[in-house]
Amino acid sequence: MRRIMYKKSPPSHLRPVPLSSFLFGVCYYPEHWDADTRRLDAERMRAAGINVVRMAEFAAEVLEPAPGQFDFRIFDDTIAELAEHGIRTILGTPTAAPPRWLSAAHPDALAVDAAGQPLQHGSRQHMSLSHPALSEYSQRVTRALAEHYAENPHVIGWQTDNEFHCHFSEDHSGAAQEDFRAFLREKYGQDIEALNRAWGNNFWALTYSDFEEICTPRGLRPCYPNPTQQLDYARFLSWRVTRFQHEQVQILRTFQPRWFIFHNGCFPHIDYRGDFIRDLDFLGYDSYPGFSYDVTRRASDHAYNLDRTRAWSGNFIIPEHQSGPGGQAPYFHDNPEPGEIRKLTYASLAHGTDSILYFRWRTCRYGAEMYWCGVLDQDNVPRRRYEEIQRIGREMAVLGPELLGTSVRMDVGVAYADYDAMEARATMPLGLPSLSNHAEAIHRWFFRGHYAAGCVHPADVLDGLKMLIIPHWEVMDPDWLPHLRDFVERGGTLVLGAICATRDTNNHVIAETPPGFLRELAGVSVEEYSRKNRADQRSWVMKWDDREHTAEGWVEILAPEEGTEVLAAWTARHAAGKPAVTCRRQGKGRVLYVGTLMTEAFMERFGPALVRSSGAEPVLPDLPEDVEAAVRYGDGRELLFLINHADMPCELGAVPEGDSLVGERPSEGRLTLPAYGVSVLRSGR
Numbered sequence: 001m002r003r004i005m006y007k008k009s010p011p012s013h014l015r016p017v018p019l020s021s022f023l024f025g026v027c028y029y030p031e032h033w034d035a036d037t038r039r040l041d042a043e044r045m046r047a048a049g050i051n052v053v054r055m056a057e058f059a060a061e062v063l064e065p066a067p068g069q070f071d072f073r074i075f076d077d078t079i080a081e082l083a084e085h086g087i088r089t090i091l092g093t094p095t096a097a098p099p100r101w102l103s104a105a106h107p108d109a110l111a112v113d114a115a116g117q118p119l120q121h122g123s124r125q126h127m128s129l130s131h132p133a134l135s136e137y138s139q140r141v142t143r144a145l146a147e148h149y150a151e152n153p154h155v156i157g158w159q160t161d162n163e164f165h166c167h168f169s170e171d172h173s174g175a176a177q178e179d180f181r182a183f184l185r186e187k188y189g190q191d192i193e194a195l196n197r198a199w200g201n202n203f204w205a206l207t208y209s210d211f212e213e214i215c216t217p218r219g220l221r222p223c224y225p226n227p228t229q230q231l232d233y234a235r236f237l238s239w240r241v242t243r244f245q246h247e248q249v250q251i252l253r254t255f256q257p258r259w260f261i262f263h264n265g266c267f268p269h270i271d272y273r274g275d276f277i278r279d280l281d282f283l284g285y286d287s288y289p290g291f292s293y294d295v296t297r298r299a300s301d302h303a304y305n306l307d308r309t310r311a312w313s314g315n316f317i318i319p320e321h322q323s324g325p326g327g328q329a330p331y332f333h334d335n336p337e338p339g340e341i342r343k344l345t346y347a348s349l350a351h352g353t354d355s356i357l358y359f360r361w362r363t364c365r366y367g368a369e370m371y372w373c374g375v376l377d378q379d380n381v382p383r384r385r386y387e388e389i390q391r392i393g394r395e396m397a398v399l400g401p402e403l404l405g406t407s408v409r410m411d412v413g414v415a416y417a418d419y420d421a422m423e424a425r426a427t428m429p430l431g432l433p434s435l436s437n438h439a440e441a442i443h444r445w446f447f448r449g450h451y452a453a454g455c456v457h458p459a460d461v462l463d464g465l466k467m468l469i470i471p472h473w474e475v476m477d478p479d480w481l482p483h484l485r486d487f488v489e490r491g492g493t494l495v496l497g498a499i500c501a502t503r504d505t506n507n508h509v510i511a512e513t514p515p516g517f518l519r520e521l522a523g524v525s526v527e528e529y530s531r532k533n534r535a536d537q538r539s540w541v542m543k544w545d546d547r548e549h550t551a552e553g554w555v556e557i558l559a560p561e562e563g564t565e566v567l568a569a570w571t572a573r574h575a576a577g578k579p580a581v582t583c584r585r586q587g588k589g590r591v592l593y594v595g596t597l598m599t600e601a602f603m604e605r606f607g608p609a610l611v612r613s614s615g616a617e618p619v620l621p622d623l624p625e626d627v628e629a630a631v632r633y634g635d636g637r638e639l640l641f642l643i644n645h646a647d648m649p650c651e652l653g654a655v656p657e658g659d660s661l662v663g664e665r666p667s668e669g670r671l672t673l674p675a676y677g678v679s680v681l682r683s684g685r
Contacts, residue, residue: 015313017314023356026050029364064141096161102133106131108175114172125167159261161248165270192211235420261281315407342388350408358375410456430531445600472598476501493592522593523564526558565584568606650673663680
C-alpha cells in the first residue's frame, strides 16, 4: 500500500486521510483463541468483505514473555494466513498494558493518582509515561517488532499504543514530578522568575526560588490551586505523551518508511492539533455510539463526536467501531437493532471517516471486556450482526474508493479543537459547562435543523463557511484576529459568545475591557457581567424580535460602539432596555456578539435569527425530523448521504438526481428510506 505524505500541510478539517485504498476491517485477537476456534476466521472475514485487521496492541506478554526474549510465531502465522485471503494487517505497539515482569521489576514506575495512591498491575495504563523503565521497554519492543516486520509486505501500518489517557491521564508519581519540572525548565528557558511572573505567584505567596521546589498540582489539597499552574500541568501531560509516542514513531519510520502510523483517540489531556498529530499520518477515533443511552439523541451525539474529531486535524479512520452491545462491570449497552450498525457506519462515513474497523471480530469469553460484544458472539456462530457487516462490506467495495480524497461540506462551523482554550476553562469553570458542552448544544440545534454544520478551529481554513460560532472561549490567541477579520470581510458571519477573549495565554484575566482584542472587530464592550445561578430567581429576560428567552448561567450588559446595531435587549431588572446581542457589519460580513450563554434553550429560541444573519440553509428542504443529510465533496464530485435514524420508513421529497452508490435512486425527486435505511447519491464525475 502506498502512503501519501502530508507532512508539509498543517492540520485542517478539510484534509483527507492519506491512504490509497479504503480499509474495511475488524480488530482481531488471535492470542485469545485456540487454533480450532480460529480455523474459519480468515475465510469468514473475506466473505464479509474485510480487507484489513488490527492486532497485537494488547499482546505484550505473548510477544515478550521475558525481558529481551521475543516470540512472534502466533502473529507471523496469523498474518500469513490472513494474507492468503487478501487481508492485510495493522499492528499496534503493545505498551498500553505492560507485562507483569516490568512492573514487578520497577514498582516505582507505577503511576500515582491525585490522592497519592500508586496504581497496580491487573488492568491497563498502570505505568507512568514519565518513567525511564517504561520508555526503555517501549522502545525495545517497538524496535523488535519493527525490525521483525519491516520487510513483511502484508503489514501495512501501525497504531501507537492504545487510547492514550483513556482511563488515567494525571500522574503524580516521582517520575512525573521530575518530568514536570523538566517541562517547565524547557518552557520558561531555565528562568524561574519568568515562571513566577507567568503564574502570578505573588498571589498567596506562591513564589518559587528554584524549579526543584515545584510539584504537580492536586485539586483542593488543601484549597484551590493556581489556575496557571493547572494549565501548564495540562500542557505538560500532552507534552509527555507526545514525547512517549514520538519515540515509537521514530523507530517505526526508520525501519519502514512506507508504513502509515496513527493513534486511536480522542481522550483528555492530549493536544491532537499540536506535535502529537504532526508525528502521525492521520488520527484514529474509537466510536461507540451506544454510550448515548437516549436513542432520541444518539444520532446527534454521534455526529458531534465525529465532527469534533475531524476539527483536530481533518478526516480520520475509525480503528474501533461499535459492532454490538458494549459492556464492562458497571454498564452494558443496548444491542443495536437490525440495520442500526449499518446506519451508524454510514453516519460515520458522512462525517469524515475514511476507513473503518469494527471492534471486535469475536467476543472474548474472559477478562474485563467479556461482554464487549463483537461481530461474532462468544459461541463463534455467525448471526445477524455478521450478516449486516457482510452487507456493508459489499457496499464498501463500491463506496470506499469514492470517499477517498473528499472532504465534508460545512456551512456552519462551531469552534473547537483548541487545547489551551479547553484546558483553561477546566481550571476555572465557575460552575459553567465545558467548552465541549457548549459546542455540542449549538451543534445539536444545527444538526436537527439539517444544516451542514461541523466543528472547526478558529485558525483553520474557513473558506466555504457562511458562519463561524465561537462559544464562550475565555482564552483566545490575538494572532487569530487577522484571520477572523478576513473571514468576516469576505462575507462570513462571526458569532462571538459571552466571556470570549477575557483571559490571556497565561490564563490571567486581561486588563482591557472585554472582549479584549475583539472589541474593535465586534464593535462592542462589556459593561457588566454576572453569573446567573438560579435562572428562576432575579431572572434576566432577553427579547429578540418577537421572541423571549430567560438567560441561563451568565449574562452581560453590552455597550455598542457607533455603527453597531442592537439586535436584542434585556427586558428585566436593572438591565431593562440595555443591549444583550449586537451586530457589527464589516466589509461584506458581520460580527454578532451574544451577551449570554448559547445553551440549547437559547438556540431553540434564537437559532433561526442566527441563521438569517448568515444565509445558511438546510442541505435539503423539508426533510423529515429523523433523516440526516450530509455532503462529501472533492475532485469534481459530490456524495450526498441520506440517513434515516428512525425505526420506521421515511418519505423524502425534493431529492436531487444522482447515481445511486448505495440504496435506491430517487424517482422524480422522491425517495423512500426504510427503517435505519441509507442512500448515497453521487453527482459529478
